[in-house]
Amino acid sequence: MMTEGYRVSDIMTCCISNMLQDNETVFHGVSSHLPMVAMKLAKSMHAPDLVHLNIPGGVNPSSIKQASYSSAGADLLGTAEAYFPLEEVFDLSMRGKLDVAFLGGIQFDVNGNVNASVIGDYHKPKVRLPGGAGSAVLIPTAKKAIIWRVKHDKRTFVETVDFTTTRGNLWRIVTPLCIFEYRKGKLHLESIHPTSSLEEVKNNTGFELIYDEIKYTDSPTNLELATLKKIDPYDYRSIEF
Amino acid sequence: MMTEGYRVSDIMTCCISNMLQDNETVFHGVSSHLPMVAMKLAKSMHAPDLVHLNIPGGVNPSSIKQASYSSAGADLLGTAEAYFPLEEVFDLSMRGKLDVAFLGGIQFDVNGNVNASVIGDYHKPKVRLPGGAGSAVLIPTAKKAIIWRVKHDKRTFVETVDFTTTRGNLWRIVTPLCIFEYRKGKLHLESIHPTSSLEEVKNNTGFELIYDEIKYTDSPTNLELATLKKIDPYDYRSIEF
Amino acid sequence: MKKVKSLKEAVNLINDGDTVSFGGNVLHRAPMAAVREIARQNKKSLKLVKTAGAQDIDLLCAMDCVESVDAGFVSYETKYGLANHYRQGVQSGKIKGNEHACYTVICALRGASMNVPFMPVKGLNAGDLLVKNDYFVVVEDPFSGEPITLVKTIVPDVAIIHVQECDEKGNAIIYGPKFEDILISRAANKVIITTEQIVPESRIKLNTERIDIPGFLVHSIVQVPNGAAPASCYKKYEVDDKSVSAFIKMSSKDEIRDYLKAYETKDYLGERMGRRL
């Protein structure tokens, strides 16, 4: 979907980039191309001293252009400033020193419960999901946990999750349609992407939306879009779409 | 003291060397020149695949000639085969995979109690000793704990220790006069060095000696003495005497 | 004590019912040749342990070698999709899926490396994983009285780790990301190294400070060039897209048997080559 020269993957990347501040320590896991590009964008724009951490352990890789099929491969280490492996990223988060963690999940409900584990009974599931990876320890300990999803539908945003892999301490959820903020134990609709509408969000969300006023996510600037082209020439940010 | 061309430091080194077997993992700590030389002697004589571990972390240093003033300095790492730091040596022992540990101590009693901590009350001691270093965790976990002391007197081998830094699971204690073996909860006199006598051991031991028969420690062979000259030309084995 | 063995001999050390931990992460430096040999030898009731697995776990689940999987994440990467054999195994009840946060696998292995029965974990304090799994328990910290989660230690009987270089003593160097490989080499009772190349001791000696696994911790060494394929091996080869894509589509055990058969020549190449000095 293309509006005024940018796509949904662009606005998701840009709005995530704008959530990141200078000097923050920020981690993304496997299959996390969009946040990876957003981090690199933030570093290029307003957060040069952001610390980029990842599974292969490459601190601040100078380029992400080669991290093609994976975001856990060695490419992120080859051009890095230092080696800081996953084990230690977890320890860092436990110590309260990980500022931002990017995490996934399959189901979310209005109370901030996250499911990445199973549909149905845990011990004999109808569907066994890949698992929450680090979520169950990173969401409770990272200062800001950002969930991103490229799917926004009623199977993803549900009344009640089938299983609570973890809960609480979410900060933002970014979807192709909008941004949710987790506040006082509930997901609040923070802003709707200009590429979507309140109605579309409503129709694709399985719980009653909570919001005070309708706000729209800032559109990507021309500078952001130009920078994206430079740092992500192979369009990894759209890989999941 | 010189008897038939060897000194007490030589017989102590040689009898310790003979306690070590091929393929064993063996650790010595700081200020442990005599065991360090004994390990090197064993490797040169009958245990080529003995694994030499130490505080600086040098696995199987090819030479110990430079480990002059210290046995925790970097010299043991410079010529080593790999790096395996102290932390990991401890973990190895916890896993039951450290075959031999060399440890010190200031007081020992017939029941195998070891004191390296204090004389007098623990919280307000008459004498604060250096501390047991790794003893309190290594003596219980190493397969064979060997204590060596260059002093054998009634202040060292006492009726009852002032404080039990650790106890039990000793294997051998080697002194300038004799070797004790720890067996069925008691220190047994295993052998007397030919440089000493039963009387001398008795007169310098603060507890009643336990033994079945009087045996004498094997004298160093000419080959052992010649090898010692080669591997320990600066006579580090005598540094504590 | 000769440590260098054939792939068959080394994998033969694994007993049915063993707890086995693999090095690497998802599609990177997994010891795939050894995994294939496990399937060929038809090992049974293995308990697999890994923070994040992909084809290694999926293949053994497909071939009915697996009793349980302790992992934080089991899936291929974005491009290849889900680990369907693992999923079906768990869904049918044939395989017990013990879900961890990746970090609790790490902590359970740290417990093994220190030989303690559990490891306290800060982060895991909410949600159903805590409730549904008997390997987590919340206790009172005796020092502060506050609640703290413990994860039960997992001691792998065998760890299999694929490396780029190793000498005949087992001194091994991993280039690029090490993932949890150093930890599992310390946690397991027996360490099997598969290596792209067995190099002379004199060459390893030039890089003493870079040795990740000292030889005295290693039980067996197997030379297997391309031993991580179709997973990637840093500085050696990328993910073999064709092989992974082909495997993903297979649903029957017969198809997979053919797939394993087709790898035999490659997997047994190292022993025919002998030592490459």
Add this chain to the structure above:
Amino acid sequence: MKKVKSLKEAVNLINDGDTVSFGGNVLHRAPMAAVREIARQNKKSLKLVKTAGAQDIDLLCAMDCVESVDAGFVSYETKYGLANHYRQGVQSGKIKGNEHACYTVICALRGASMNVPFMPVKGLNAGDLLVKNDYFVVVEDPFSGEPITLVKTIVPDVAIIHVQECDEKGNAIIYGPKFEDILISRAANKVIITTEQIVPESRIKLNTERIDIPGFLVHSIVQVPNGAAPASCYKKYEVDDKSVSAFIKMSSKDEIRDYLKAYETKDYLGERMGRRL
């Protein structure tokens, strides 16, 4: 955020009453210039933590900077004898001597690096250390019912580590034995690096894989050539026999004040030099 500071500024970050952990081991790569500056700034009631200390602990005990010492071993090496100031401090009751097995210090720091309140320890299961110290407790393993010893976590407020090379971001490389330095850099709330030399980032970049402490963990950097002396610093200098021997003989605080004074020129050399590129 400029991390490079003068020795005075960096040491000024330490508060009276802080828990402080030093890198190095006995007379090797201890951050002695920083230790001397702590004494000059007359810090009080410090809680020192180290597996095996020597002059670092002894000097601060002599100058009445110390409230307690958690260590496995405090003594000089064979040649120099005992740490008499530490001993006298403990014997007089001025200083609390918390004896550990070196490994229980390591475990207490591992607890800090994982932010858990305790660490289970396999080996410590007999003797009076267990009885006399409230930082050890024996509990029942909830999984097996067997007894297991826990050591209470120690979180250093500040770690001071002396290294051979570090860039302006704090990326630091230790040559030779690392002792527990990497662990304390992860355990402490604040890490101060003193370095023989501040090197350009481009030079550190050549050795990325050898970085022991990544810069983002480092709070402050001080350039102090000979900053470990009279302890040794691998590849740079040996133990300064004359200085250690002289110190060992000193008994009065005045003598030691002169000793500290005599080091001032050397200790403040780095900041006068500026960056050596």
